[in-house]
Amino acid sequence: VGDTMGITLRVSLDETIGDLGLSNAEVREFIDMNRNLPDLWDLAHGTWDDCSGPSRFKEEAAQEELVRGIHELTERPIVGVGRFTSPDVMARMVKSGTLDFIGCARPSIADPFIPRKIDEGRIEDIRECIGCNICITGDMTMAISRCTQNPTFMEEWRKGWHPEIMNAKGPSSNVLVVGAGPAxxxxxxxxxxxxxxxxxAEATTVLGGRVARERQLPGLSAWGRVADYREYQISQKSNVEVYFDSELDADSILEFEFEHVCVATGSRWRRDGVARQHVVPFPTEDTMPIYTPDDLMDGKLPEGRVVIFDDDHYYMGGVLAELLQGRGREVTIVTPSAALSDWTRNTLEQHEIHRRLAELGVEIVLNRGVVQVTGSHVISDCVFTGQTRDLGCDAVVMVSSRIERNEVYAALKAREADWPDAGVKSVRIIGDAEAPGPIAWATYAGHRYARELDGKDIGDALPFRREIAQLAED
Known part of the structure; x- marks a missing residue:
């Protein structure tokens, strides 16, 4: 191609497959041999799992050691990645001569305007990537992608949502939002x-809802950025009033006479085991202490031998097993799936979750459910044969499904006839209070509510544009 275009060469920093692949030392030899052949070296670590692991297992700039010193082998510029979210870390990588360009895929999904905000000194306005990898699940499931921090992701063209610009205000004046979780x-x-x-209005003394609680669990501290970013942005708005210790009921909400009420009261974990294996509660005895993730996040930890029944299949069961094992409990985690935390294959962490728990000494029981909890043990069944066996324990943690906290919404709907006298034009329920899901679904629901308030009723029409592929004319 001569000088008609630049040539970029991407090389894995370490293929992590032993003698079958290139080690980091061999990569350095390769770059030294071809030092100025490409116009740009693009360096990343191994497989997608290695390169783009979640924040639970990969720190920011996790590939720094693998790339440091390579610039001494070439005069060409180098671009590298590492879920860079801190401008200070980015600057250090460049000033130290480690990298010339900062690659930011996930961070620029969370905030496409990172460069501009850094240039303008608006560091506190950056929506930092939390490293949950929910964006990757869109690729893995062949569905539309979402971003926990940036609910406009993938809706820029479909719905015309700009990451930094909201649509103009409608004719209404005020809104009461009940619940300060992510939605x-x-x-x-x-x-x-x-x-x-x-x-x-927030019932507790802390903003963040489930995020404020889950950020305290092992490896999930970065998830707190969901609350931190929004708490700061709200604090800069003169048209927002925040009320703590304010658990509202229908009477008080109607007395306030807000034009619109948005109910975002979240959800709670079920204690009866209803999830995928069981669609109705199964037998349990009161003499066996039964805990939920909510109990553990409240600081109420079981003692002794603990069986975790994980029929949720996301991250929570594995995180709680790590928490309890780290606190000295003897933990067995039972799941009907063939893989622990099965859905986390889609977030590139299932392998790491299993490996970490195995290394910690957690007993992992796959392909088995729980059909009964007695006073001294749980009765586990094989998902293929139904054959049962007893697992002795001192306590059980049910990681099953969540149920909506929609009591306030139901009470308001029951009094819909009173809305006009109270000046209420609409009452909506959003987020986990409507349908429990990932945190990204909650922030999306909150953003969608704000975008669509005072909007036109489009009936059954599609609320987004469709991109329809067709053959080009000759």
Whole structure:
């Protein structure tokens, strides 16, 4: 191609497959041999799992040791990755001569305007990637991708949502948001951005809802950025009032006379084991202590031998097993799936979850469910044969499914006839309070509510544009 275009060569920093692949030392030899042949060296680590692991297992700039010193082998510029979210770390990588360009895939999904915000000194306005890898699940499941931090991701063209610009305010003046979890916080932030006067009522003394609790679990501290970003943005808005210790009921909500009410009261974990294996509660005895993830996040930990029944298949069962094993409990985790935390294959961490728990000494029981909890043991059944066996324990943790906290919404709907006298035009329920799901679904729901308030009723029409492929004409 001569000088008509630049040539970039991407090389794995370490294929991590032993003698069958290139080691980091061999990669350095290869670059030294071809030092100025390409116009740009693009360096990344091994497989997608190695390169783009979640924040639970991969720190920011996790590939720094693998790439440091390579610039001494070439005069060409180098681009590298490592889920860079901190401008200070980015600057250090460049100033130290380790990298010339900072590759930011996931961080720029979370905030496409990182370069501009850094240039303008608006560091606190950056929506930092939390490393949950929910964006990757879109590829893995062949579905539309989502981003926990940036709910406009994948909706820029379909719905015309700009990551930094909200649509103009409608004719209404004020909104009451009940619940300050990820859905309520994002709804509040986006509504305020549009220009509405917003009151945010939170039953506790902390903003963040489930995020404020889950960020305390092993490896999930970065997830707290979901709350941190929105809490700061809300604090800068003069048209937002936040009320703590405010657990509202239908009477008080109607007395406030807000035009619109957004109920974002979240969900709670079930204690009866209803999830995938069981669609109705199964037998349990009161003499066996039964815990839920909510109990553990409240600081109420079981003692002795603990059986975790994981019929959720996401991250929570494995995280709680790590928590309890680290606190000295003897943990057995039972799952009907053929793989522990099975769905986390889609977030590139299932292998790491299994390996970490195995190394910690957690007993992992696959392809088995739980059909009964007695006073001294659980009765586990094989998902293929139904054959049962007893697992002795002192306590059981049910990681099954979650149920909506929708009591306030139901009470308001029951009094819909009173809305006009109270000046209420609409009451909506969003996020986990409507249908429990990943955190990304909650922030999306909050953003969508804010975007669509005072919008036209489109009936059954599609709320987004479709991109329809067709053959080109000759």
């Amino acid at each position: 309520g916080l994002e709804a509040t932030r986006a509504l305020a951005e549009r220009g509405y006067d917003v009151a945010l």
